[in-house]
Amino acid sequence: MNQQNDKDKQKILRILKTGNQKKIKEQISKKMEDYMTVPQGSNMLAEYIMTLLLHSNNQQEVSEKLEEFLGEKDAKEFSYWIFKMAYSFSKEPQE
Numbered sequence: 001m002n003q004q005n006d007k008d009k010q011k012i013l014r015i016l017k018t019g020n021q022k023k024i025k026e027q028i029s030k031k032m033e034d035y036m037t038v039p040q041g042s043n044m045l046a047e048y049i050m051t052l053l054l055h056s057n058n059q060q061e062v063s064e065k066l067e068e069f070l071g072e073k074d075a076k077e078f079s080y081w082i083f084k085m086a087y088s089f090s091k092e093p094q095e
Contacts (some may be wrong), residue, residue: 008092012086016053025050027085035070035078036090047071049082059083 016024025046032042052062063079070078 005058008058008083012053012058012083013056015086015090017033018089020086021050024028024053024086024089028082031078031081031085035074053082053086 013080028049029042029046034047036042036045042087049062050064052065057065059079062082063075066079069075
């Protein structure tokens with residue numbers, strides 16, 4: 001594991017621990033509606049994504065785990081969006 005991945009994981013965990021989990025999950029769930037035809041599925045997948053984030057998965061790991069649900073291209077695009085959106089809750093500068 002490289003140092004940048006470790007930094008990313010630590011940063012996401014700090015963001016999630018500052019009380020932003022509900023807001024982040026709501027945004028993920030809303031964005032999932034762009035990718036899924038069944039709204040109930042978007043809520044379940046948002047919960048799964050939050051679990052991935054809370055268990056210190058980095059962007060690449062999240063993307064790989066979402067491929068089964070979204071396909072490779074959409075999984076990469078969506079995981080990029082997840083981390084960009086989550087970082088927007090941070091007061092720290094993005095690297």
